[in-house]
Amino acid sequence: MTIGIERLRARRSTVRVDLQRFLPSFILAGYGIFILSLFARHIMSWYINPGYIGPTTLAGGVLVGLAVVRLTQRSASSCGEDSCGDSDACACGDAKPRLWTYPVLATPLLLALLFPTRGLASFSAIQRGPQIAGMTVFHGATTVRRVSLSVDTGSFSLQDWVGALSADPNPKDYAGKTVNLTGMVIHSPASVPPGYIMVLRYQVTCCIADARPVGLIVYDISHGALKDNQWVTVHGTMGAASYQGQQVAVVNPKRIVPTKAGNPYMY
């Protein structure tokens, strides 16, 4: 009986030691593989600005490397307080994480596994406050693509229009210019005048934490048939309307074509 208990204790002790040894490696590898998988699936830009993809992917590779090195080094059990001064494999000076911290660390990874990657939608736009191009300043090399109105505006993206209207918000300068733009629809009484919809996307500087919803006001020729989150391509010309005591650029559409949802972010 006594021998049986001793064996059980020894087995429990082994399990504990193994967990302390392997869990950190699994967590490091988990984060590394998650990041590398975002890169491999070409969806990292749904989380961060493409300019940061290089260093972030490198970080994912380094995390996997750290996990492998930890696994190949000798057991954590040799890294006790007594042996710390002698053991070169030992990470001295820091308390070992408690076991309960591993579920905390694993939660984001599990959530990423359970829920597919999706872009921000109209709910977030309304929570963050959609901004009308021309009424908000969007300066800065990484946030504005400056454009010249001497070129054919038919090829302008929403981001081009945001840049142009930031530099020159006077809507009269754009009157009659051709507009072809794609984005998601929102109806927000607080941000959009009645009878109009906003076609917007999110301006991302660093990551989606700083994503700012910005769009153009479009006269609603569908008379309410278009719902929030519907992606559309608007073909029309630029005009002007009075809103909150200010003249703003609005799109007078000839056609509004429902389209497949795309990347909601502009970088």
Next chain:
Amino acid sequence: MVEATPFLLLGVVVSAIVHVFVSEDALLRFVPKNPILSIVPAMGVGMLMPVCECGNVAVARRFLAKGVPVSTCIAFLLASPILNPVALFATATAFRYYPSMVWLRGGLAFLVAASVGLLIGRSGKGEQLLAAGIADGHAHHHSHHHAHPFETPTGAWRALLRRSGQVSNQAGSEFIMMMQVLVVGASIAAATQVLIPRSAITDLGTGIVLAIVAMMSLAFVLSICSTVDAFFALSYSNIFPIPALLAFLVFGPMISMKSVGMMLTAFRPRVVAALVAVTIELVFLAALLLNLKGQIL
């Protein structure tokens, strides 16, 4: 969190290299005994660190564990996310139509960080202010350090290899340690962003006092990286005055939902509470004073 990972990793690798390759004596040789002068090298190191607040906490923890004075480490921790070249360049780019913002931001960050560091540093002895793990590590480090002489070329390679293993092991441990608080902080920040409409904060008021409060609250909740927050602040330039934007740009990188949790891995809770309170007061007062000095702006 995806965005924070490379910065956090860079921070823990620098921390691990300092831990393994730099002895306490060598490190402390660069830190003047005078508390005020000791702030200078902290700012200098901060300017050389091209990482945001996520990475700096790991480095500050290591400096604390190596016996660098608390005041110096706090000054480094608070100032380096703003004084680093990437953040200053981003501020200059975003506020190219208002170039004074760069020196206003850098100058105010320097003053606030130095003041908070000196104030907190004077409030107690080193170990009384540090989190348990760091205080233990500090005491532990006095007993030995890792500087073993290289005797032969083969021995030198072996030692280098062993130390590289140590760096890797240490960096992995620290990454896990910092990541657990980053997960909690980022989750709270994300939940707040989703559940609370941003207008609830930005509509606080139009007077200068409430405008500063609104922008500081926004900075705390959003926890945006210091290297890009200038672009974000710019989009509020038509709503809030310059002193409120400045408060956002100085306060956010120092204190946010994300960074407070990470600070708790380095300092005792009461120290973090004091640090947060003093920083709020100083940034708020500085922004108010700058508003009174309207002609400067």
